[in-house]
Amino acid sequence: MAITLYELAGADPALVFSPYCWRTRLALAHKGLDVETVPWCFTETDKLAFSGQGKVPVIVDGAKATHDSWAIAEYLDAAYPDRPSLLGGQAGAAHARFINAWTDGVVLPGIARLVVRDILDVLRPQDQPYFRTSRERAFGMTLEQVQEGREARVVEWRRALAPARTVLKAQPWLGGAVPDYADYILAGSLMWPRCVSRFQLLEDDDAMALWFARVRGLFGGMAEAARTA
Numbered sequence: 499m500a501i502t503l504y505e506l507a508g509a510d511p512a513l514v515f516s517p518y519c520w521r522t523r524l525a526l527a528h529k530g531l532d533v534e535t536v537p538w539c540f541t542e543t544d545k546l547a548f549s550g551q552g553k554v555p556v557i558v559d560g561a562k563a564t565h566d567s568w569a570i571a572e573y574l575d576a577a578y579p580d581r582p583s584l585l586g587g588q589a590g591a592a593h594a595r596f597i598n599a600w601t602d603g604v605v606l607p608g609i610a611r612l613v614v615r616d617i618l619d620v621l622r623p624q625d626q627p628y629f630r631t632s633r634e635r636a637f638g639m640t641l642e643q644v645q646e647g648r649e650a651r652v653v654e655w656r657r658a659l660a661p662a663r664t665v666l667k668a669q670p671w672l673g674g675a676v677p678d679y680a681d682y683i684l685a686g687s688l689m690w691p692r693c694v695s696r697f698q699l700l701e702d703d704d705a706m707a708l709w710f711a712r713v714r715g716l717f718g719g720m721a722e723a724a725r726t727a
């Protein structure tokens with residue numbers, strides 16, 4: 499039976515853009531598991547009530563629901579040990595945990611400051627007030643103000659990726675010789691701006707851009723073919 503994945507979508511249900519949901523999408527593909535996706539929009543709280551919380555991704559595998567992208571990766575490795583490993587055992591998981599924390603703590607907040615206003619335009623009209631109000635409260639300013647001056651600020655964000663760039667100049671994947679969940683954490687996060695905005699975050703000749711293109715080409719070009727704004 500296929501695993502059901504609830505994932506964040508825009509007004510166009512095919513436009514799925516959450517950095518966390520993309521991690522899970524790529525993780526499920528890595529495991530070679532059948533997936534049925536359910537698009538979820540910000541104000542559809544009832545639709546996730548069964549999971550006991552209000553965020554995506556959520557997966558349902560048989561009778562078991564799991565939420566949180568990291569917990570899902572751990573679950574998939576534990577439940578499907580005979581399929582390619584996502585986390586690479588105890589040591590691999592410990593290192594991937596750092597990539598997860600660095601991406602959540604440094605990379606994603608930087609991306610938000612570059613594209614958060616663009617997100618509004620891909621949402622259903624009924625979800626826009628919630629998104630604007632909740633995010634403006636978090637930032638303490640309007641979405642327009644958050645995004646202002648991004649052409650200059652993007653340079654700083656690119657510089658912050660230096661640790662990953664150094665690794666990817668020495669090896670093809672964050673996982674080493676083959677991609678693993680570390681790659682999906684960071685690349686899944688880069689799918690977020692790619693799907694919601696036309697603003698160019700990575701320069702074309704950046705080693706990061708070349709690696710990101712390689713990740714998008716995995717699994718029959720699944721991420722490459724994703725709907726964008």
Ligand SMILES: N[C@@H](CCC(=O)N[C@@H](CS)C(=O)NCC(=O)O)C(=O)O
Pocket residue numbers: 506516517518519540552553554555565566567568
């Ligand atoms: N730590 C969670 C974060 C999940 C999360 O924040 N998801 C966002 C979508 S990107 C969400 O569902 N937000 C709902 C809301 O803001 O109301 C994970 O890794 O899955």
